[in-house]
Amino acid sequence: MKPRLATLVETMYHFKTSQAHASISYNAGRAQELLRNLNFIYPEPRTGRDLYRHPIIQRAIDTTWFRNKDDVGVVNHEQFSPMPISIIAITLTVIECCIDEWSDGTQRDCNWDDAKIQTVYDSHFSSLVDFQVQRPTSLYQLQCDLSRNAREHAGVPPDPVTGSSRLPPGALDAVREEPSPGPSPTAPPNYDDTFPRITVGRV
DSSP, X not given: OHHHHHHHHHHHTTXXXXXXXXXXXXXXXXXXXXXXXXXXXXXXXXXXXXXXXXXXXXXXXXXXHOSSTTSHHHHTGGGSSSOOHHHHHHHHHHHHHHHHTTTXXXXXXXXXXXXXXXXXXXXXHHHHHHHXXXXXXXXXXXHHHHHHHHHHHHTOOOOHHHHSOOOOTTTTGGGTTSOOSSOOOOOOTTOOOSSOOOOOOOO
16 A cells, blocks of 8 residues: 555655755655644645545545455445545555655655554544544545545446435535535434444554
């Protein structure tokens, strides 16, 4: 998983491979900026809007579990629709690890041990659970969008769970600041994530 995401991180966060002093200084500052307050999860960190909507999250999920119609996320569609919190959390963990590789200005292999990886994963998982508790409609919309877009990337039709239903009029009034590009499915009553918190090893 990590080698593919390392390439995405370099490209989508605009790190520079040049060994020039200016590039090294830029990369170190860029990594610090992205890691501060988890800025890397926002499309535009300065606005603080569109939580968990940076396009790298979708791309990472696409290239890890939805590369084609025979990939894990499609074959096991009932476990990936809507996208589980645990999958989003491990994706964020690997992205954060790949960003940290640039913290000295030049890319180096991640030196996180299993305990560090687990700690970071648990932190992301807990933040997503908090998001679910405070903004259940927004979190469920995110999960459904990730699942629907990933299936499109793999070249398969939308799953009925995430691609057909819509919220009733006025249901999104409380979350108007977080618009979604796709249809808005309704979370089932007392919705729980498909996967529980998991124990993470090397990524």
